[in-house]
């Protein structure tokens with residue numbers, strides 16, 4: 001594999017390395033749209049750089065920077081946009097970088113006693129010197145489900161979708177003390193009042209916006225009529241496999257679930 005995650009590596013600025021530099025939810029890329037690989041990173045801004053693994057056998061560091069860095073000839077792109085066009089390895093490394101950086105930015109102080117924490121040696125974690133509480137990278141599991149009814153699939157338009165014309169399969173975060181299958185049944189019912197059965201796992205996708213792990217399922221319609229929860233859904237309907245609205249990109253798990261349904265029906 002081209003990218004290998006690791007928590008132990010050389011100090012930054014010592015030699016050729018990849019630098020995953022973030023400005024809020026943007027990532028800095030070079031002229032070709034790739035992650036900057038720097039021979040002698042003398043122009044890197046001052047700040048904390050965190051080693052998080054190797055890419056093509058070169059060390060990788062992540063850091064938060066204030067703005068676009070003209071001396072590095074980089075430009076910033078939205079991390080979601082980068083995700084949609086990056087190859088699998090770059091996507092994996094960039095998502096990992098973002099979440100390791102978030103650990104260091106969001107857990108500078110202990111959530112229990114408020115003391116300043118420090119990075120733990122040999123592990124992606126931060127430790128409180130006062131109460132020993134350890135903070136790890138946060139991962140929030142969320143289910144995403146293709147609910148089907150014969151030749152039709154249930155798609156909804158979420159209130160927070162960036163593109164108001166796009167429809168997608170239903171999704172939601174897993175609650176404490178809940179199985180993934182229970183979450184599928186609950187989320188679909190809460191958002192549309194539809195009851196589903198035959199919940200089957202398909203595949204998963206890390207989704208660092210900011211820290212989700214999307215877990216994909218299929219389910220079959222059991223009963224009920226669509227009645228949307230307006231707090232979460234603007235519009236939902238059953239769509240025939242050969243007459244779909246605008247759907248998410250094929251690089252997303254949502255896009256893959258919908259296309260798999262279309263392929264099954266088109267056979």
Ligand SMILES: [Zn+2]
Pocket residue numbers: 110111112113114115128129130131132133
């Ligand atoms: Zn503490």
